[in-house]
Amino acid sequence: xxxxxxxxxxxxxxxxxxxxxxxxASAANQALEYNADILEYNAQVAGIKAEKAEEQGAVAESRFxxxxxxxxxxxxxxxxxxxxxxxQGTAGDIVxxxxxxxxEDALTIRYNAALQAFDYRTQARDFMMxxxxxRMKQRDPLKxxxxxxxxxxxxxxxxxxxxx
Numbered sequence: 001x002x003x004x005x006x007x008x009x010x011x012x013x014x015x016x017x018x019x020x021x022x023x024x025a026s027a028a029n030q031a032l033e034y035n036a037d038i039l040e041y042n043a044q045v046a047g048i049k050a051e052k053a054e055e056q057g058a059v060a061e062s063r064f065x066x067x068x069x070x071x072x073x074x075x076x077x078x079x080x081x082x083x084x085x086x087x088q089g090t091a092g093d094i095v096x097x098x099x100x101x102x103x104e105d106a107l108t109i110r111y112n113a114a115l116q117a118f119d120y121r122t123q124a125r126d127f128m129m130x131x132x133x134x135r136m137k138q139r140d141p142l143k144x145x146x147x148x149x150x151x152x153x154x155x156x157x158x159x160x161x162x163x164x
Contacts, residue, residue, distance in 0.1 A: 025139045036134040043127035050120035057113020061106050068102035 072095055079091040086095060 029138045032134045032138050036131040039127045039131035039134065043124040043131070046120045046124035046127060050117040050124065053113055053116040053120060057110055057116070060113070061109045064102075064106050064109055068099070068106065071102070072098055 075095055075098060076086045079086045079095075084091045086092060
């Protein structure tokens with residue numbers, strides 16, 4: 001038969017192990033939750049950056065279009081002051097070319113802003129998925145404690161078996 005003192009020591013050790021396992025799981029959960037909160041904050045910041053990139057792109061495109069209109073106006077005024085018909089011939093072609101190239105540049109500004117916003121939105125989604133993953137890693141402290149206790153009581157069974 002197993003020594004009652006030894007059985008008491010093993011059970012006490014199992015109880016301490018259960019408590020320590022539960023505390024460890026609880027502390028790990030707090031750390032994982034903190035990490036998830038930080039990742040969610042980073043996702044919010046990335047979302048704000050995406051909005052700002054779009055806003056700044058729209059402003060830059062608008063500013064460029066105004067400058068383009070001014071440049072075309074200056075071209076037309078220059079030709080007109082020289083007595084050249086601005087809507088025909090070479091002068092008309094140059095003004096049309098300026099307008100076309102300017103439109104391509106304006107669209108490039110818009111496209112680059114959209115790419116930057118997309119990148120930030122992708123980062124935001126990544127941060128949110130990582131936050132969800134951190135939360136999925138959390139363990140139930142009660143289950144962790146129970147497993148710690150069961151691990152300790154197996155020692156009791158092993159001690160009993162060896163004492164025979």
